[in-house]
Amino acid sequence: xxxxxxxxxxxxxxxxxxxxxxxxxxxxxxxxxxxxxxxxxxxxxxxxxxxxxxxxxxxxxxxxxxxxxxxxxxxxxxxxxxxxxxxxxxxxxxxxxxxxxxxxxxxxxxxxxxx
Numbered sequence: 001x002x003x004x005x006x007x008x009x010x011x012x013x014x015x016x017x018x019x020x021x022x023x024x025x026x027x028x029x030x031x032x033x034x035x036x037x038x039x040x041x042x043x044x045x046x047x048x049x050x051x052x053x054x055x056x057x058x059x060x061x062x063x064x065x066x067x068x069x070x071x072x073x074x075x076x077x078x079x080x081x082x083x084x085x086x087x088x089x090x091x092x093x094x095x096x097x098x099x100x101x102x103x104x105x106x107x108x109x110x111x112x113x114x115x
Contacts, residue, residue, distance in 0.1 A: 006031040008064055009095055012038070015107050016099055023099045027084075030093035037087070037094055038066070039080055043102045047077040049084070050106055053113040065113040 003011075009025065016023035029035065038050040053065035070080055084096055099107070 004032045005034045009036055021099055021101045023097055026098045027096040029095035034093040034095045037096050039098045040106050041098055041100045042104055043100055046075055047080040049080045050108055066108050066111050067113050
């Protein structure tokens with residue numbers, strides 16, 4: 001059984017906090033099944049974005065998996081925000097978590113779907 005979105009997100013934010021990395025909920029989605037998106041703000045005008053892996057993308061698993069959506073080193077924060085706006089037009093239940101980290105760490109090791 002997959003964890004409810006709210007529980008997974010609370011654990012993720014706590015992980016960020018243990019690394020002294022600020023993480024906040026920018027958009028609160030559905031507590032049970034809202035799709036989590038993770039925006040990493042690099043604090044230099046650029047950002048990266050990770051989102052839920054599509055169903056069937058990787059091995060069958062009850063665990064949440066993520067894929068890199070926008071991760072080029074020159075992706076602007078505005079481009080990431082525009083992408084999220086487009087996604088929220090289709091899915092108003094999504095979650096957006098913003099992490100501020102100049103080191104570009106995403107803290108999704110073990111959660112990223114294999115390439």
